[in-house]
Amino acid sequence: MTADEPAELDCLADECALRRSVGGAVVMGEQYDHLIAMSERPNVSLRVLPAGLRPPRTGAFQLIRTEDAVVAYQETRRSAHYYSEPEAVADYQRLLDELRERALDPDRSRDLIAGLKT
Known part of the structure; x- marks a missing residue:
């Protein structure tokens, strides 16, 4: 994902899965930070399917x-x-x-x- 010519990633995530706590608040916070950072890359598109x-x-x-x-x-x-x-x-x-x-x-x-x- 960080190579000179990186792969492109187009990802859809279910909001319910994002809300499911695994590993506690600290771990979840780190995971959210990672998702946000990756989604800011030009070769990554991250979209959330709203709950409901x-x-x-x-x-x-x-x-x-x-x-x-x-x-x-x-x-x-x-x-x-x-x-x-x-x-x-x-x-x-x-x-x-x-x-x-x-x-x-x-x-x-x-x-x-x-x-x-x-």
Whole structure:
């Protein structure tokens, strides 16, 4: 993320997950600070899905883009799946686009995370 030509990261996080305390207030404060710092990088976009919006039933997933391909990746409790079929990748892309539309913009997301520290 800090190389001369860094990878780009476009991340969506569920507000409920951000509010779930793990490790106590000090640890959570450090995590929030890290998220804020990373979100200020030009190659990182962090958006928060507001609480109250129904998250997708698919759970967490990733779209991984290289020069040669796009792959959808999803972990489950017992395994991990890579989807390279065009229709599967397109389905995950549509879901990502829908979630982006419902998420707060990066500035409002950063403000929300900063507000969680109090």
